[in-house]
Amino acid sequence: AATRRVTCATGQTTTNAACCALFPVIDDIQTNLFDGGECGEEVHESLRLTFHDAIGISPKMSATGVFGGGGADGSIAIFEDIETNFHANNGVDEIIDEQRPFIQRHNLTTADFIQLAGAIGVSNCPGAPRLDVFIGRKDATQPAPDLTVPEPFDTVDSILARFSDAGRFSAAEVVALLASHTIAAADHVDPTIPGTPFDSTPELFDTQFFIETQLKGTLFPGTAGNQGEVTSPLHGEIRLQSDFELARDQRTACEWQSFVNNQAKLQSAFKAAFRKMTVLGSNVHDLVDCSDVVPTPPAPASKAHFPAGQFHRDVEQACRNTPFPVLPTDPGPVTSVAPVPPS
Numbered sequence: 366a367a368t369r370r371v372t373c374a375t376g377q378t379t380t381n382a383a384c385c386a387l388f389p390v391i392d393d394i395q396t397n398l399f400d401g402g403e404c405g406e407e408v409h410e411s412l413r414l415t416f417h418d419a420i421g422i423s424p425k426m427s428a429t430g431v432f433g434g435g436g437a438d439g440s441i442a443i444f445e446d447i448e449t450n451f452h453a454n455n456g457v458d459e460i461i462d463e464q465r466p467f468i469q470r471h472n473l474t475t476a477d478f479i480q481l482a483g484a485i486g487v488s489n490c491p492g493a494p495r496l497d498v499f500i501g502r503k504d505a506t507q508p509a510p511d512l513t514v515p516e517p518f519d520t521v522d523s524i525l526a527r528f529s530d531a532g533r534f535s536a537a538e539v540v541a542l543l544a545s546h547t548i549a550a551a552d553h554v555d556p557t558i559p560g561t562p563f564d565s566t567p568e569l570f571d572t573q574f575f576i577e578t579q580l581k582g583t584l585f586p587g588t589a590g591n592q593g594e595v596t597s598p599l600h601g602e603i604r605l606q607s608d609f610e611l612a613r614d615q616r617t618a619c620e621w622q623s624f625v626n627n628q629a630k631l632q633s634a635f636k637a638a639f640r641k642m643t644v645l646g647s648n649v650h651d652l653v654d655c656s657d658v659v660p661t662p663p664a665p666a667s668k669a670h671f672p673a674g675q676f677h678r679d680v681e682q683a684c685r686n687t688p689f690p691v692l693p694t695d696p697g698p699v700t701s702v703a704p705v706p707p708s
């Protein structure tokens with residue numbers, strides 16, 4: 366039977382009347398936060414913020430009688446003064462401050478707004494999956510504790526343990542969540558080169574991140590000696606130590622490689638892991654599923670390739686079971702990646 370739909374005052378339809386409230390919010394953020402529907406800096410930062418709010422939960426800590434955080438509960442914005450002082454949250458104050466007036470002029474919880482903004486923002490990125498949106502989370506009444514957000518200098522052991530504690534995420538789900546770094550740049554890892562992306566296509570939700578992190582590192586795009594940074598294969602591209610290690614650790618390397626040139630898996634695995642992350646701290650059955658308000662993202666706009674000047678021989682093969690996929694090398698002069706423009 367066809368799903369019943371309601372028509373909202375704004376003219377759009379959705380399966381649940383409670384979701385009608387989201388259409389004016391979406392219009393507002395698309396126009397005024399995401400510069401008319403771009404996949405740029407504010408989208409990247411809004412996606413990062415969904416993670417830094419949601420991962421703030423530790424059942425292990427709560428079991429000892431100490432509050433371990435409420436997950437995706439808006440605490441990062443509600444207790445901005447506290448949580449943005451945690452080292453791992455360096456820089457998220459910018460997007461919190463940009464989002465605050467939107468939260469003030471709409472009638473959503475801060476927790477719901479942060480996750481909504483991430484999902485809508487990602488829908489602007491060619492190749493992205495259509496992410497799920499839920500509403501009905503309760504806002505935090507206390508901040509998350511420090512040290513719930515993984516750092517780029519953490520070991521694979523500690524990263525996997527942290528995700529497992531936060532939400533029983535498997536190693537494969539951790540790898541899937543790192544697909545987020547395909548639309549990402551760093552401002553603070555090397556503060557001399559803000560906006561330096563993790564792959565050559567930070568405006569596309571493609572598999573280049575999983576390809577380029579497997580290439581031999583040869584240079585620092587800015588200064589050497591930054592904590593959590595290792596050498597990258599391309600001028601203008603930065604590599605996190607954690608991404609380097611996850612790409613090479615035997616618990617994660619084959620999963621990492623499996624995303625190379627597999628856009629369908631990239632979309633489905635990220636969508637599923639994001640859905641799990643976005644409801645941390647809530648019972649999903651208490652929330653309203655408003656996923657049908659999310660726009661359909663543009664189709665993928667690039668084909669998997671080695672950057673110009675890089676070949677199969679530059680791959681540091683880590684997965685022992687399966688050879689690295691055969692890919693064409695981009696023609697033209699050796700790729701140098703441009704920074705993501707600041708907003």
Ligand code: HEM
Nearest residue numbers: 409410412413416515516517542545549550551552553554
């Ligand atoms: C092992 C886990 C992770 C570590 C260690 C990590 C670390 C980092 C670091 C150091 C940055 C650069 C921040 C800056 O200097 O501006 C960054 C950026 C980013 N991260 Fe992660 N991250 C992890 C997982 C995730 C997850 C699970 C998501 C989302 C689902 C995510 C989304 C992003 C995005 C979108 C950016 C780019 C922000 C921008 O371009 O402004 N990260 N991450």
Ligand SMILES: [Ca+2]
Nearest residue numbers: 547566569571
């Ligand atoms: Ca990309």
Ligand SMILES: [Mn+2]
Nearest residue numbers: 410550551552
């Ligand atoms: Mn940024």
